Amino acid sequence: MSTDYEYSFFRIAKEDVTASTAQKYKQLRLHALSVAPTSFSSTYEIESAFADTEWINRLTATGKETFICAATPTQNNDPSDSQSSLASTWIGQLTLRGPQSPSDFALPPESGQKSPTGEELWQMLSLFTLPEHCGRGLGKKLCQEALNYLASYKVSPREVLVRLMVKPENHATVSLYRGLGFAEVGKCTLAEALVANGDGHLLPGDVSGEKYSARSGLIMVLGIRRG
Template identity: 50%
Template sequence: MPTDYHYTYFRVSKTEDLDRSAQRYRDLRLQALKLSPASFAATYESEALLTDEYWKWRLSQPGRETFVCAARPEANPNAFNEEDLEWVAQLTLLGPRTKEEFTLPAASGQPEPGPDDEEERWQLLGLYTLSSHRGRGIAKRLCAEAIKYLVEYRVEPKNVHVRLMVKPGMEAAVRLYRGLGFVEVGSCTLAEALIANGEGDLLPEGYEVKEKFCARGGHVMLQCFTRDSV
């Protein structure tokens, strides 16, 4: 019989209990890379070698916000133990991004960003839910938590654009994001996606002439909202 869980959604602190948070973030990230390798550009083999200090740096890095869903069994709802919590889903926001950082080549079809004083831009990446917890609306709730953070981040500019990129062939992911309010606005190369996601260091030397990195087949998706209408 499936276990019932209580779910909590929150932004991970960059300072409080960082050692423990980094360990949990690492464990979930490595599970994602091992169980769903096609969803990521990075590999389990490469990230399993990273140090504890790296994972703490990744969580506390300026311009990077991590959001998590934590689960605990409802067998005893009156008891609470930190060790009962399991991180089961996460996503990351990078930003705010400048107009230059957000711009893609005209061939992408993505609309040109507006002036920096008129719109704020973020890149969403790394949305993942453990398979044992899927089908419970977690991705939707987690995205809502991230959007709530952006609404409260500051007053101006009013217009906020959140972008994500999906690898070619991941039609299930595209459908998921459509259901979360994103619309497809263009196409991207693997190189453009890696750079936009802050993973440009994964690009090999000479990638500019390699079909794998330059073929335009990825999905560029965007969600736009105004802070005073959410």
């Protein structure tokens, strides 16, 4: 018998983070790194070595917001299911970095990205849903949860600009972002994407090689107006 689920989407409030919260996030993140290593700039080997305090710090750090999709098996799967077997599991994640300063958000002219014009600036990254839950529109709903947060958590400035960087060969992901209203505005290098996503520490000393300097990643942006 296949399992049916109810899904919920929420932001992890920094003031509510506990050791248990961090453990759930750690399990999701490491699972994601193990089943889809090419989707992330970091690796399972790096993050599996993190101490428990590092996972708490990730969820409470200033300038970062984490959003989760949780799956709860429905009771109609099997009337004999215990409450423990119906506990929710975190199966998807999304991160926002910001608000960023114009200088941190800036890219070189050759990227094609225009200079900000006073908007509140955010970077969207690390969208992921576990493979067994794909095909249910969860990634789009997770993005919408994050975008709704940006639109409503305060009233000014009125204009918000959300940017993401994605590999063009990830056709399904690019299509998802287009469906949300994101538009392509230029191309980035892997080095620029790593820095924008907060992973600049993973860069080697020399980034002149094609792997890091080729301008092949898509830059996509979405404008949000509050109020």
